[in-house]
Amino acid sequence: MKKYSLRDMKREATANALADAAFALAQERGLDGFVVEDIVQQAGYSRRTFANYYSCKEEAVAAAAVNFKGADEVIQWIEALDEEMSLLDSLYQLMKLQLTAEHIRKLRQLVSLSKQYPTLEPYILSAFYGLQKNALEMLNELSRGRYPEGYTHLLTGAVYGAVMPLLDGSLNVHLPEHSTAEAADAVTFDQYLDTMFNCLRSGF
Structure with a gap:
């Protein structure tokens, strides 16, 4: 890159x-x-x-x-990646790097705004697709022909599809900025991310 x-x-x-x-x-x-x-x-x-x-x-x-305002950090991270690391583990690390509490908070605010102003919805979909496309391009670069055609599309589609419930409130997942009281009945974002990727590793 x-x-x-x-x-x-x-x-x-x-x-x-x-x-x-x-x-x-x-x-x-x-x-x-x-x-x-x-x-x-x-x-x-x-x-x-x-x-x-x-x-x-x-x-x-x-x-x-x-x-995402950490492009240089991501580039340095990619350059330091172990070539033998699986694409799934690479994507896991990227999600941990990019989806900070601030980033998720802003995404949630955007979804909340779209409920009040439906004209935002097509631009949200377009912007979120842009995030997925960037991740796909990164995985394609890292794959070096080691995986079947279409694998990177399936992988990014599954991961970014699983992120959406965090943004629209469908799942009770809290961020580090939330108080203990607010998070009493919720799982942490890290727990949710680990569960998601463990499901992908085991093939459900």
Whole structure:
């Protein structure tokens, strides 16, 4: 996986700044309480710059909740991976690295917003598919022809499908930021992740 160039890093920083501004405004005012002009003013960019990255405010809001801001860390992790490690274990480590409490919290907030504002839903699906696609590309690079065709698609589909119930509240899984009282009847995220991958290892 190639390292980002300085230009790539600047583009990513701009996209993140616009998305973060949109997400903050959505949290503060609701999706109907602001327009693109408010986003660019808060982020310090022009409408033209916004148009280079996002088609509308909904897309920008969704992007903020799925953008992972640790690309360099992931690249270093991939370069240090044991070539003999299974793809399942590689994906497990990636999920532990990427799905921090903050990231999951923002994803949950995004899903909650979509229940109030259905226009967000297609952008959530698109953004979440982007996360899955990135993981798929990483696994394809790591597989080096060691696995049957289609294996990486099945693996990423199963894992990302199992993440969705964490975001929409279907499963009682708590994050490290939750109090002990809130988590009394819940499993931890790490416990859920371990259970999920143990099922995949054993083939259910």
